[in-house]
Amino acid sequence: MRVAIIGTGSVGRALALGLTGKGHKIVFGSRDPQREVDMAESLAAATATPAIAAKGAQIVILALPWRVAQDAVRELGDLAGKIVIDCMNPLGMVDGALGLVLGHDTSGAEQVAGWLPGARVVKTLNQVGAEVMADTSTLPHPPVMFMAGDDAAAKGQVASLLSDLGFDAQDAGDLRKARLLEPFAMVWINQALARGKGRHWALAALHSTGEPQ
Ligand SMILES: NC(=O)c1ccc[n+]([C@@H]2O[C@H](COP(=O)([O-])OP(=O)(O)OC[C@H]3O[C@@H](n4cnc5c(N)ncnc54)[C@H](OP(=O)(O)O)[C@@H]3O)[C@@H](O)[C@H]2O)c1
Numbered sequence: 001m002r003v004a005i006i007g008t009g010s011v012g013r014a015l016a017l018g019l020t021g022k023g024h025k026i027v028f029g030s031r032d033p034q035r036e037v038d039m040a041e042s043l044a045a046a047t048a049t050p051a052i053a054a055k056g057a058q059i060v061i062l063a064l065p066w067r068v069a070q071d072a073v074r075e076l077g078d079l080a081g082k083i084v085i086d087c088m089n090p091l092g093m094v095d096g097a098l099g100l101v102l103g104h105d106t107s108g109a110e111q112v113a114g115w116l117p118g119a120r121v122v123k124t125l126n127q128v129g130a131e132v133m134a135d136t137s138t139l140p141h142p143p144v145m146f147m148a149g150d151d152a153a154a155k156g157q158v159a160s161l162l163s164d165l166g167f168d169a170q171d172a173g174d175l176r177k178a179r180l181l182e183p184f185a186m187v188w189i190n191q192a193l194a195r196g197k198g199r200h201w202a203l204a205a206l207h208s209t210g211e212p213q
Contacts, residue, residue, distance in 0.1 A: 001161070004029050004057035006050050006076065008036045011063040011087055014134035015125070015165070016043040022164040029053030029076075051077050059161065061085045061125070066101070066108060067092065073115050080118025083154045085161075086178075087125035088112075089185050098189070100182055109148065109178035122149035122158045123178035124169075126185045129192060129199040136166030136202075143202030144168045146184070148177035168205055 003019065005012045006029040016026050020043055029050030030036045040047045047053075054060045054076045064072050066088050090108035092101035102108065109123035124147040125133060136143055145167035149155050159169035172181060191197040 001059050002057045003059045004053035005061045007063035010130040014130035016045050017134040018165040020044055027053040059083045066090045079116050084119045084121045086112045086123050089126050107178035107182050120151040120154035122147050122154055123181050128188055128202045131199045132202045141204040142168040144205040146170050146172040146181050148172045148175050148181055150175045
């Protein structure tokens with residue numbers, strides 16, 4: 001697939017690394033494409049402005065800080081028909097601590113869908129740290145990664161991309177289920193940053209065999 005990764009930070013680079021050698025054509029969309037040429041080449045990727053990168057892609061991954069998301073996403077132009085992966089968590093300071101600045105009756109992903117009419121938005125890749133996205137191979141079980149979106153075909157293609165990254169893709173339902181997936185990301189963040197677990201771990205979905213051990 002032709003994949004545009006908008007943002008060249010931790011998540012953008014991690015995803016490019018994780019997808020290296022999986023048959024995808026990756027272009028980073030950067031505010032300063034020239035600055036990122038060497039970094040992109042080291043990951044067998046190209047660079048362009050965000051709007052050009054998105055225009056040429058089948059899948060557009062949004063790896064931007066939430067605080068800049070609305071302006072940056074609107075500048076991408078018309079993405080109708082394209083699959084848009086929203087891996088952003090709507091984070092900010094809440095009561096003096098890192099938290100979600102919206103939720104319950106909406107989600108970041110639903111806001112993104114409102115900014116991009118006709119885009120096939122899928123919420124995913126927001127639930128673990130960038131280190132795991134870059135390399136799942138050292139984990140003893142494929143980590144679970146939930147997806148929420150309204151377009152079943154889009155979720156099918158995103159599931160394939162998640163599988164290329166080594167994730168166990170699970171369908172969480174329609175895009176409104178991003179209201180569950182964004183707080184769910186806070187479970188990982190809290191364990192990683194406040195409970196001493198560090199960044200190299202993930203959750204797995206384990207199913208009973210029905211056979212007592
Ligand atoms: N870090 C994680 O482990 C992790 C895990 C799951 C989800 N997430 C979510 O993924 C998103 C990206 O996180 P990240 O850690 O990759 O962020 P980051 O390291 O800060 O990188 C964000 C990138 O966004 C681009 N950008 C565009 N406009 C910008 C602006 N006005 N100000 C700053 N950057 C701008 C920059 O790339 P250019 O300079 O090339 O334009 C920048 O490198 C966030 O919403 C975060 O909540 C992060």
